[in-house]
Amino acid sequence: MSTATKNHIGRKISRIRELRDMKQEALAAALGISQQAVSTIENSETIEEGKLVEVAKALGVSVEAIKNFSEEAVLNIIGNTYHVDNSSAVNYGCTFNPMDKLIEAYEENKKLYERLLQAEKEKIIYLEKLINNR
Structure with missing residues (x-):
């Protein structure tokens, strides 16, 4: 591909x-x-800057996006993002089991709740001691 x-x-x-x-x-x-x-x-190989600004706005992109646009870059992005197999499904290459992550989050939540509950129990004991010492 030439520079022009x-x-x-x-x-x-x-x-x-x-x-x-x-x-x-x-x-x-x-x-x-x-x-x-x-x-x-x-x-047109070149376009006046003011017209380019209008075109960019109409296309919903920046002037820089037009100036720096590369078909090769778009194909690389598509090639690196999507893999279409015979069933036309998109494979995003998930490297973990989402259910495992959900269970981990649930367990962390449970531990956090237990720590919070323990802190509240300790606070109640402390307040009862203060009241009884009066």
């Missing part, structure tokens, strides 16, 4: 728009311009 292709702002806008599942017509409506004008923007 990497820095082609119009193509980056087009890919971000597609990834956001937005049609050119929807982007045009958000910008208050025609669909043909959006097509012209997406075919």
Whole structure:
């Protein structure tokens, strides 16, 4: 991939728009311009900064996100995040049993409650001693 292709702002806008599942017509409506004008923007290698700010806002991303957008980075993120098997299920690679974690949390809660109860009993004994010593 050449440097010119990497820095082609119009193509980056087009890919971000597609990834956001937005049609050119929807982007045009958000910008208050025609669909043909959006097509012209997406075919432009450079775009005036003010227009880029408007496009970024309409796409719901920052100007930096457009400028630094990389198809390779998106594919790496998708590749490292999702694993789709034959059943089309998403595997998040959970490395622990959630039920074990729930049981651990329950046991910790139980121990905390017992310590709290013991502290209250000790407080009652202490207060009773104070009252009896008067």
